[in-house]
Amino acid sequence: MKRLGNIPELPVYLPDSEVKQFSSYDRSGGNDDGFSGKYSFVRKNEKGHLVIFDASSSGVIERIWTPTPTDDTLDFYFEGAASPSFSIKFRDLFSGAVSPFVHPLAGSKVGGFYSYIPIPYKDGCKVVLRGEKLMFYQIQYRTLGAAYRVQSFSGKTTADEQKLLRRVAESWADEDPTDISWLTKKTACIENELKLEPGKTLSFASLAEGGRVVGVQISPSRLFEGAYKQVDLRITWDGEEQPAINLPIADFFGFAFGSRSMKSKLMGATDAKLYCYLPMPFDRSARFELVYRENKLLEGQPVLSLKTSVFYTAEKRNIKQEGKLYAFWNSSQPAPGEPHLFLEGNGAGHYMGTLLQSQATEFSHFTEFFEGDDKTLIDGAMAIHGTGSEDYFNGGWYAQPGGWVEKLGTALHGCLDYSLPFSRTGGYRFYLTDKIPFNKSIQHSIEHGPEQNNRKVWYTSVAFYYANRPVQINHPPQNETAIVFQPDTLTFYTRLMQHLTYNGNIHLRDGSAVSEGADNAAMNISVAELQKGKYKVFLHQVKESDGNVEVSLAAGREPSGWKKVPLKDQDCYLGEIEIYDPAIPVSILFKNSDRKSLRFNRVMLVPYK
Template sequence: MKRYLIIAVLVALTSCANNNRELSYSDVVHRMVDFQRLAQLPEKGEESGMFSSHDRKSKYNHLSGTYHNWSANDDGLTPQFIRKKGDDMVLAEMDGPGAIVRIWSANPGKGHVKVFIDGQKEPLIDMPFRDYFNTSKLTAFGYSNLVYETNARGFNNYVPITFQESIRIVAEPEWGQYYHFNYITFPDKTEVEVFKKNLSDEAKEALQRVNQYFENDLGERPSESSASLLREETVVLQPEEKQSLVIEGKRAISAFNVEMKNIPDSLMEEVLRKTILSVTWDNNDDPAIWSPLGDFFGSAPGYNHYKTLPMGMTEEGMYSFWYMPFESLAIIEFQNHSGVPVELDISLKHEDNPFKKNNYGHFHAKWHRDIMPVEEERWPDWTVLKTHGEGRFVGMFLSVWNPKGGHCVQYGGEGQHWWGEGDEKFFVDGEDFPSTFGTGTEDYFGYAWCVPNLFQHAYHSQNYTEDNMGHQSLNRWQIIDNVPFQESFEAYMEKYFPNKWPTQYATVAYWYLDSKGEDLIGPTPVDQLYGYETPYDVYKAKNAVDGEEMKILKNTGGWASNDVFVKETLYGKVSGHKALIWFGREKDESVLKTGFNFPHSGQYSVSVNKVQTKDGGRFSFYLNDRLLNDAVSFRSAKDQTPQIENLGIVNLNEGEQELKIKWDSVSSSGKRMMIDYLKFEPVNK
């Protein structure tokens, strides 16, 4: 508790510093946990955006007012820099005062990245890009909950790099591939303490405090007023019943917790989607919050345990720490559209609203699907949020239904090999070209390479996954990197795979908006809340062990993966739509060892379903060290051609089996191998 009180004091000092136009480095750091500041309407000069390695073939023609190559998708492959100076590449440059508040990459390399600030000729930071994500290489980056690689291969660095006059980021050759540099700017005439490699004791203490909080105390509010009041209620809703909680006065909700009671696991998914949370501020005609209860708390389908800074689902219940001020009245409404009674234990903390009237925004959160479609030239943009007025965008939750898996050339165009290729695009105050233009859906959420692994950190999580072949649940919170707007804000996520594929999105957008602003998102009809997903049954071969089920135990050859989708034209022939892929490599032993579990002892006829390719090679197959065939060819005149080949008869004992594959480097003209499955047909004696 003492740590939270210290953070509260420092947040208060930050507010005072902002008024005096002086910001210490620790003031900036504490914006990483300052929920109250998000409700404050932005001042002139406050901006947020991103430099990235997006495909620069996407352009806006100011003369014709049209978009060109808007679906271009060679992010990180076409020139991924602003300009070149000799062999060096300028990745970012801007005037201050401001700060870089997030660095991300999917593939940082050994080439140096140099950071120049305030016109200095010598770089403030000069080291390999991969070391920006290594806590042992620079003392200022030595905080493992601010600088890390996710469990899904995304590299993230949230240590602020502040500057007063300007910043320029330059990369040498071999620096890697793919980058984001998220920035914020401060109002004119702000004096900000610039970043130093050798941090002051005060700066170290501020970073360490946030780091420790992220490590140990997510799920606990980082600061709390000593005068806050606790409101606890138990609400029991019969089917179609609606009940409300009312808070009167000039107040602010600082913590909101809900626990579901007595709901069977088999019904939890439906109940969470069909129980609606609606919140109306200050007698407005329309709710500012409208969402299925589970989705509002950042995860779906069902109840999935995770913790992030503002939101989470735990054993004790769901929590939200978004700061929600209002002038005179809050009406918090719950409605049950499920067919069973719903019991909710609700806990609210609220305190005096510290803001002057018209100097703060109301908190908004809206769930929707497929609203406000864009014109054809803007394909594949999918609308997350359109709003008018003053405020701040603070993040999104995205629920994905993608039962087929990846690879959609038919509808998505060449190169669209999985559902998450799409970039985020944020247009602020009527911009023609977005000041935030991303490099991939998973990149926005802080991971990379479509890796379907669970992870949770303070600002983002993948808290539910069905291995990219079903439901995915992701969120990203923009706290220090919130996006201020003075007139309007539009957020889009590129969605290459259409609903008919089927790939279907639902989202909750979170933002603050002034009391006169325009929220364009209305409620979703009840019959479109649950069960809207288009069903699809994935083909699975009988008596088979799929390649994606084989664990890679040892690899002395080239690249190998058990998570590669084949082309969609093969989805009716390739079991699970995936294959085990491996490449032989010269001057090595070039052996791949895999393991799998087999349930029944007996004698079996073994065959392999090969996915043959133009660069396919010749391989030897050994099962439990017994040679099955030393000349299995994976070569064909046409790419990705399935063919079944018999490998012989084997005796197996139930349990773990080992499949060893050796590349024939002498007689092979190709190196690739793709296995759909091994089939085991019982031999009748």
């Protein structure tokens, strides 16, 4: 429980322990990661109930996640007991109604239900769901060697444990992530006011003796917004040949597609400043730099006026027990059939955080790339196999009301952004208690698409880990990859997210919009996410037709005149509109004079370049 609130211990290794996971992933390699329930249990017991977790020896369950909790009872059997040692309704792991599963250490956000309350067990644990069906789930746990003293979970807490629980919960719920009142009197600060010119590199902190950085703040945060990520953060420990951290500053602090987004407990961006409180111990020296890349596509790059603060102590790294902080940045378009790699390499340490921006580069499959599973191989063996991308970030149900559809997060995890028209989303997750140790190697990746990495994407990720040396070398950011991809087609889907509303002789049938008969019909498109400007308008028919339809377009001003549109092409060009105010929906009026049936499943707006 103490580790839930102990950020200073993030660099500390957990020897003789392994992190593994039980989950409902499709063992056949398909996408049935919980829909049917076929893979959502280890086995059935003699009563027909579902055994969903079964581990021998000692360990601790560190994370439980599902988007589909039920009122069925969960029974926890410890130490080979014949009867349950602890029972609880599955839903009450997350409701906050049953101690010690209190908010926000357990709860729900963006469609997912999660619990980080540790459930230790000695000499084995079995978890049984008293029900006939379970859908999606993940139970992440840590095996513990003989040196660890373990007492099995009882559900009961002492007065001291309740006090600790309240203190940690209050810390997670703190809404001011830039508060530094926790700094001790032993903390010193290097403050600077800088003028950063294009093409220049400036050092904003340099330490010549061993110690540890405990906080970094940079302001104002607005300077790093926009599609062009021209400023890099570069951090080097102990004179190493390669920087430990070398990536666009916007990506390091959790921006999403050019805008401030993440406000986690550990790092992020407020309206005023960037902040990071990941502990950074080092042995002999530390150097913090800002690199301002020139870009020929940008005229008149401004000089940036910045304020920086680096908080540090003289406490040197314990070389045997702690790692140094490293971050690996990967902005790329993975080949079809190949996953996106968060981190891959040889060495020893532990993994503790992921930031991801996911962008489709084709625009007919909405955000279906987020069906992809995460996979983690530790020392050459599969340790964790997830059930979907939003699941990895403790969310659920992208493109569904109440689900993974908005920028929203918690202290450790959340959604960075979601836009169906732009075919993009992103998430963040930090591993506080559940950091993943590796002794020889790690391969941590995520798929892009329902099966076989079959969706074209551009993924940008940051992987955080602690180690004695880098596991994978960062290449310096280049202008070509340190940029926000701009889709050339903005797509609205008839069955998703209610961007489209219908009036008159048009209605939704089996996921498609259908207009039949000669009566007039109207469809409104919410364009609040779009910029002002001119757009070409297309609709995608379910299949080609031999008729015509008359169309009139409007965007808050006088509608265009009626235009006869042939339906011989599956993608029908309707005309052009100019959006003057994105708060005003675009309207498409139809007259089906041929009395032919018009059936379509998406509308596309293509901006003029």
